[in-house]
Amino acid sequence: MSSWLDYTINGLIVGNVYALVAVGLALIFGVSRLINFAQGSIYLVGAYIGWVAVVQLHTPLPLTIIVVAAAAAAVGLIIERFGLRPLQNSVRIAPLLATIGISFVLDQLVMLTFSPNPRALPSQLPDVRFQLGGGTIGPLDLLIAGVGITSALLLFVFLRYSKLGWAVRAASQDRDAAMQMGVDVNRVNQAVFGIAAALGGVSGMLVGMYYNQIDTAMSLQATLKGVVAEVVGGAGNVPGAVIGSLLLGLVESYGVAVFGTSYRNLFAFLLLVVVLVLRPNGLFVSARQAPPEPLTGTFIAPSRPVRIPRWALAVAAAGFAVLPFFPVSFYVLQTLINAWLLGMLALSLTLVAGTIGQVSLGHAALLAIGAYTSALLSLTSAVPVGLAIIGGGLMSAALGTLLISPSFRLRGHYVSIATLAIGEIVSLVILNWESVTRGPIGISGIPPLSLFGYDLISPSSVYWFSLAVMLVLALLQGRLLTSHLGRSFRAIRDDDIAARAYGLSLNRYKSLAFIFGGFAAGVSGGIAAHLYSYINHETFNTQQSILALTVVILGGLGNVVGAIVGSVALVGLPEVFRIAAEYRILIYGIVLLLLVRFRPQGLLGTI
Amino acid sequence: MSNIDRRTLVRGSLATMVAGAAFSRAALAQSSEPILLGVSGPLTGPNAQYGAQWKQGFDLALDEIHAAGGINGRKLAYQFEDSQSDPRQSVAIAQKFVSDPRIVLELGDFSSPASMAASPIYQRGGLVQFGFTNSHPDFTKGGDFMWSTSVSQADEQPLLASYAVRRLGLKKLAVLHLNTDWGRTSRDHFVKAAKEYGAEVAVTEGYIAEERDFRSTLVRVRDANPDGLILISYYSDGALIARQARQVGLKQTICAASSVYSPKFLELGGEAVEDVHLGTRYFPQDPRPEVKKFIAGFKAKYNGQEPDAFNAYSYDAVHMAAAVVKIGGTDRRAIRDAFAKVKDVSSVIFGQATFDVESRRVKGAMNAELVVRKGQFALWDGKPT
Numbered sequence: 001m002s003s004w005l006d007y008t009i010n011g012l013i014v015g016n017v018y019a020l021v022a023v024g025l026a027l028i029f030g031v032s033r034l035i036n037f038a039q040g041s042i043y044l045v046g047a048y049i050g051w052v053a054v055v056q057l058h059t060p061l062p063l064t065i066i067v068v069a070a071a072a073a074a075v076g077l078i079i080e081r082f083g084l085r086p087l088q089n090s091v092r093i094a095p096l097l098a099t100i101g102i103s104f105v106l107d108q109l110v111m112l113t114f115s116p117n118p119r120a121l122p123s124q125l126p127d128v129r130f131q132l133g134g135g136t137i138g139p140l141d142l143l144i145a146g147v148g149i150t151s152a153l154l155l156f157v158f159l160r161y162s163k164l165g166w167a168v169r170a171a172s173q174d175r176d177a178a179m180q181m182g183v184d185v186n187r188v189n190q191a192v193f194g195i196a197a198a199l200g201g202v203s204g205m206l207v208g209m210y211y212n213q214i215d216t217a218m219s220l221q222a223t224l225k226g227v228v229a230e231v232v233g234g235a236g237n238v239p240g241a242v243i244g245s246l247l248l249g250l251v252e253s254y255g256v257a258v259f260g261t262s263y264r265n266l267f268a269f270l271l272l273v274v275v276l277v278l279r280p281n282g283l284f285v286s287a288r289q290a291p292p293e294p295l296t297g298t299f300i301a302p303s304r305p306v307r308i309p310r311w312a313l314a315v316a317a318a319g320f321a322v323l324p325f326f327p328v329s330f331y332v333l334q335t336l337i338n339a340w341l342l343g344m345l346a347l348s349l350t351l352v353a354g355t356i357g358q359v360s361l362g363h364a365a366l367l368a369i370g371a372y373t374s375a376l377l378s379l380t381s382a383v384p385v386g387l388a389i390i391g392g393g394l395m396s397a398a399l400g401t402l403l404i405s406p407s408f409r410l411r412g413h414y415v416s417i418a419t420l421a422i423g424e425i426v427s428l429v430i431l432n433w434e435s436v437t438r439g440p441i442g443i444s445g446i447p448p449l450s451l452f453g454y455d456l457i458s459p460s461s462v463y464w465f466s467l468a469v470m471l472v473l474a475l476l477q478g479r480l481l482t483s484h485l486g487r488s489f490r491a492i493r494d495d496d497i498a499a500r501a502y503g504l505s506l507n508r509y510k511s512l513a514f515i516f517g518g519f520a521a522g523v524s525g526g527i528a529a530h531l532y533s534y535i536n537h538e539t540f541n542t543q544q545s546i547l548a549l550t551v552v553i554l555g556g557l558g559n560v561v562g563a564i565v566g567s568v569a570l571v572g573l574p575e576v577f578r579i580a581a582e583y584r585i586l587i588y589g590i591v592l593l594l595l596v597r598f599r600p601q602g603l604l605g606t607i
Numbered sequence: 608m609s610n611i612d613r614r615t616l617v618r619g620s621l622a623t624m625v626a627g628a629a630f631s632r633a634a635l636a637q638s639s640e641p642i643l644l645g646v647s648g649p650l651t652g653p654n655a656q657y658g659a660q661w662k663q664g665f666d667l668a669l670d671e672i673h674a675a676g677g678i679n680g681r682k683l684a685y686q687f688e689d690s691q692s693d694p695r696q697s698v699a700i701a702q703k704f705v706s707d708p709r710i711v712l713e714l715g716d717f718s719s720p721a722s723m724a725a726s727p728i729y730q731r732g733g734l735v736q737f738g739f740t741n742s743h744p745d746f747t748k749g750g751d752f753m754w755s756t757s758v759s760q761a762d763e764q765p766l767l768a769s770y771a772v773r774r775l776g777l778k779k780l781a782v783l784h785l786n787t788d789w790g791r792t793s794r795d796h797f798v799k800a801a802k803e804y805g806a807e808v809a810v811t812e813g814y815i816a817e818e819r820d821f822r823s824t825l826v827r828v829r830d831a832n833p834d835g836l837i838l839i840s841y842y843s844d845g846a847l848i849a850r851q852a853r854q855v856g857l858k859q860t861i862c863a864a865s866s867v868y869s870p871k872f873l874e875l876g877g878e879a880v881e882d883v884h885l886g887t888r889y890f891p892q893d894p895r896p897e898v899k900k901f902i903a904g905f906k907a908k909y910n911g912q913e914p915d916a917f918n919a920y921s922y923d924a925v926h927m928a929a930a931v932v933k934i935g936g937t938d939r940r941a942i943r944d945a946f947a948k949v950k951d952v953s954s955v956i957f958g959q960a961t962f963d964v965e966s967r968r969v970k971g972a973m974n975a976e977l978v979v980r981k982g983q984f985a986l987w988d989g990k991p992t
Contacts, residue, residue: 006826014822111651115659119874211819211847211850212846262812264815338698431786441792531698533727534720574696582650
């Protein structure tokens, strides 16, 4: 019994830590309807500024907090002014992508400045411990709880009773109307970003002190957990974010108690999916409030796609098909093979995200399902590789659609968050379901690609194989888009209420899109498994999902040719920047930001 | 594999060796360009810290090799390509290295998915993939071009189990391990050995690499009532667990795998890692000359910084590569054959490293039983803590 008390206390302590990030995210979401993926990076910057202050300058704690808050706020203001304000009239998805780009840039800058080695960030509080249950808590636990709860309360009061707070709320409800009433929306945004960033920076520092450890990998994890907690509490709801965080901590702690440590994150993400399905607006949003997402298609704005004549596409395809006859190095071919594999994934995602409007952030899970299915079929059941890959595609289509179906009733950002969670769940199931997936040891000795009994081993044959598969999938998808099915998909994306009024069954069409998309992604994963010969739960990770989404947005949502062009660009650019060694991801982030800034509808435009 | 045996037996006669050496020396002398090693590893991304540590070890080893006159008068250099430990990038890098005739040998990658995805390309391209941190039991099964100096966990874990059970007298153990291919393999070997030595394993808990909070895990550990905690961890997570174990009031003896051996473990763990026991391959006061040279050289080159396990692996790897190239010259197949021929290469980790031709790994890692005393790694004096 006393153990349960300890699990509860531990859950609350960790929830406390999550709350610091979640409050900042909730504040920004409340005003600009934006999930700020750069919040984790500000948290990282805050931790390192704290390190400079404590270890180099020996500042006392109150001064450290002020320095970190001021510096982080400055970073937040810069992000708002130069990263996001220029995008305020463009599509919703552009700022989302911009925050991803900003987080790349910030993380890389910190890594280049401070080296990737973890550092110790000593706590400046006296080391006394208070007995609580079977364990102890220290002054830092209390300080973190104090900062979390106080800032949530202060923000709540500020939003409810101060004049600027009114302006913030007005701007969050209706930007244009607020502007009409004389609210300086830019100033409101600035204030919000400054406050959220200051809070993010201080939380990074406090958490760094709590663990006596800071490193550059902490940013993504902080964002992930913060987003989960925030959405559970009700996106945009500041006190809700605190309660959501505590709940998340408790669920994780009880999950560890009952099933063991390696199930911990599984419970975090399951909680998120359950909450999203049962209460899509979060636990603490009252029904009277206006829905946080606009009802119709402002998330993805229509634009005029660039028309590329068919003969040009045919020439390009033929050009790539004859490429291996020219004296190009295997390195170039291998890079293009990677691009074709990513292209298949992007085709899948551009269909579900672009054409039918379900922006998925967990698409790598479909790769993983296809890869594991194909690898296991060919290894344990001796199915020929060609058939195994098709089996992988079918399994991905079936399982992927099944997993995603509970979130069909969600809209906009919530779909992204739900798919993010489903992606994590799939990867954790692969890790823990050892009897089938061999757990962390992974699957090795996967046979190489072969077709009708002939092994495809040389780079040229793999190149042709993957190019051909991708082209077939692209042609099918192009055909699909021009059929009545494609028009129905777009109708659902642009206005789901109108589409329903016309008698379209949303769930059925969404399922169809995921079945087709799941197949393409599963085939890509299957080919990758046979190409690599070894896969484990880390092979298809969240970064892949984010990369795929970047490709799709870069190419133009729903745009088949755009997805392929985007894949070649995003596989190619980091290779081209190889010469810049450590700086290449930084350059990549900056290029991404510039693209979002000047071409938010993507290179080839939305179809 | 029989292939290599035949080569070593039939062609390994003295006359051929001399002729071969003379030939390769002549070939080497023709060029003043440095001999190039390809390195595929993480310089950015979540594992970037390990790539940075590799570089330090590589650079120190190269300094020493050049000070000793290089390889038959020629310099050795490496080309480091950042893979982010991502299999998609490591396969492209593999093609790049295989098609670059200047590369004679490849080192890396860091993680198993990235390394083993690239293995088929190296195997078919006929370029040795020297995975000096690849402990995955299947890594060298990728083909006869895959060689590794990573300490096999089948060797290391029984040593740790012996330290914990036989020497420290622990009878009931809780094992916390990273839930990766390395952590799982290690755990299995450890549990098997510990049971053989007569200890009971009360609970094992696997955690993912990004985990930072272990309080709830430690409640499970406490409820299993062990008399010792075994950490199969890297230094950063090892330090976190030790700190939180002490904070929640667990006072049991902690015994950790050699991968926590790093000055960072002391820095990050602070007082909590005092009295932590660990088995290592070398230690600061080690009397072996190769270790003294390594530590002194490292401190001189990097402003007094203490080297850690990954520095030592990469330092050893370049010395091994140099020894192999000295025998094999710059021909890629000859280099593969040379891995079977090198004998007793001076090594921080192994003392003298010689490959086992069957497994293409090195057996017999050095072992030292250390304990953290007054914030420093020290040889354990046999006194209970």
